[in-house]
Amino acid sequence: MPLLNISLRAGKPEAYRQAIFDSLYRAMREALDVPEDDHFMTIREHDATNFRYGASCFGISRSDDLVYIQITVFNTRTPDQKKALFRRIVELLGENPGIRKEDVFVVVLEAAKENWSVGNGIAQFA
Numbered sequence: 001m002p003l004l005n006i007s008l009r010a011g012k013p014e015a016y017r018q019a020i021f022d023s024l025y026r027a028m029r030e031a032l033d034v035p036e037d038d039h040f041m042t043i044r045e046h047d048a049t050n051f052r053y054g055a056s057c058f059g060i061s062r063s064d065d066l067v068y069i070q071i072t073v074f075n076t077r078t079p080d081q082k083k084a085l086f087r088r089i090v091e092l093l094g095e096n097p098g099i100r101k102e103d104v105f106v107v108v109l110e111a112a113k114e115n116w117s118v119g120n121g122i123a124q125f126a
Helices: 016-031 079-096
Strands: 004-011 040-044 067-074 104-111
Touching: 004 016, 016 040, 016 067, 016 079, 067 079, 079 104
Parallel strands: 004 040, 067 104
Antiparallel strands: 004 067
């Protein structure tokens, strides 16, 4: 039941943004065994004055094509699953829409199952 929030600079075409959605969904299906049709994602676009990044922080050379990806998941994922997810995200985003691996910034946030309500005002997983 991942929830994704994606941020990037404004100006990319719809096909580019849709390719991000498709690549991330595929990576989650493959690395985290996410069920079919379990895709809950948003993209937020920011103008240049509202999008800041460290161009060379941690020895990684980033560009204006940087994409922030925040993934909230149940706290049941293993370190190996997360590592596989990071690798697969970079591979797939590199293929389509063509994002450089240096421009993929991913954070996985974990939440206990009882902290989720996916509709109807109930805690479906508690």
